[in-house]
Amino acid sequence: MPSHCVLQLKQLRKSYPEPGGRRVIFENLNLDVRQSEFIVLLGRSGSGKSTFLNLIAGIDRPDSGEVIANGVNLTRQSEHRRTLFRRRHIGFIFQNYNLIPTLTVEENLLLPLELTWKRITRQERLKVADMLDKLALQAHGGAYPDRLSGGEQQRVAVARALIHDPDLILADEPTGNLDLDTGRTVLAMLDELVQRAGKTLIMVTHSPETIGKENRLYAIGDRKLQAVERDDGRPA
Ligand SMILES: Nc1ncnc2c1ncn2[C@@H]1O[C@H](COP(=O)(O)OP(=O)(O)OP(=O)(O)O)[C@@H](O)[C@H]1O
Ligand SMILES: [Mg+2]
Structure with missing residues (x-):
């Protein structure tokens, strides 16, 4: 595998x-993703976009084929090892948020850090506060998820996916419930992680306005993953 290739399907x-x-849902699906790529995934409802992200994250298993992330063949790993890999390397912004209802917003954010590092340090608490600040959630740290609006919950889901500094970010319609301005803030955050911090991102979206000119576009449909031509005729 080429060294710059962080994900191979x-x-x-x-x-x-x-x-x-x-x-x-799909078959014969192949994809190479290099570090610091920002891939946008399109496709109709029910085409298999969330399924695709679940396979990459090792939450679900393919019938056949391989998912190789950072040189590790996830499909050959035990469930336990896949979970450890995910905690360390992957940030997943779930379409349905997946927040833990019995934990406050702050506790939801601390969870990925506890799982990785066991004990929470003062520095990590500051990191959580900073993340809440960035996503305009500072007033909600002590709230339980069911007291938040859909857009606030979505921002908590974004914060929780990024708090442990993952290499690979899988974002399933991360701005689907946000107003235009807030959506732009979240996208700018994700984009900066790719451009400045060398993170790799795969984002599902239904909103063409969220697609930047540097993104590689793909669509899932008819059991296939296909590169999408841009409107300007440039290959994606
Ligand atoms: N665990 C499951 N068991 C059976 N069928 C499933 C399961 N998960 C997903 N599916 C089916 O697989 C298809 C793809 O689902 P998926 O959630 O990946 O679609 P999607 O592209 O993310 O759609 P949307 O844009 O609506 O989120 C759907 O028809 C769905 O019903
Ligand atoms: Mg989906």
Whole structure:
């Protein structure tokens, strides 16, 4: 594997059971992702975008094929090892947020740090405060998720995905519930992580206005992942 390639997907196939057989979501799916790439993933509702991110994160397993992240073949790892890898290297902004309802916003953010480093330091608490600040959530640190608006919960989900400084960020419609301005702030944050901190990002979106000119565009549909031509005719 070339050293700059942080993620390789090889011949991935995924199906789900349905009455009378199995429905194939995609097959023969191949993709190489280099460090510091910002990939945008398009596709109709139900085409398999979230499934795709779940396979990359090792939350779900393919029927066949391989997911190789940072040189580690995740498909050959035990569930436990995949979980450890995810905690250390992946930041996942879930489409449905996946916040823990019995923990406050601050505790939700501390969780990925506790899992990685066991004990929370003062510095980490400051990091959490800083992240809340950046996402205009400073007034909500002590609130439980069900007391927050949809957009506030989404920003907590963004904060929690980034707090442990992951190398690979998987963002499933991260601005879907945000107003234009707040969405731009979140996108600018993600973009900066790619441009300045060398992070790698795969983002699902339905909003063309969130697509920057540097992004590589792909779409999932008809069981395939395909590069998308840009409007200006430039290859994505
Ligand atoms: N655990 C599961 N068991 C069975 N079918 C599933 C499962 N998860 C997803 N599916 C099916 O796989 C297809 C793709 O789902 P997925 O959530 O990946 O779509 P999506 O592209 O993310 O859609 P959206 O844009 O609406 O979020 C859907 O038809 C869904 O019903
Ligand atoms: Mg989805």
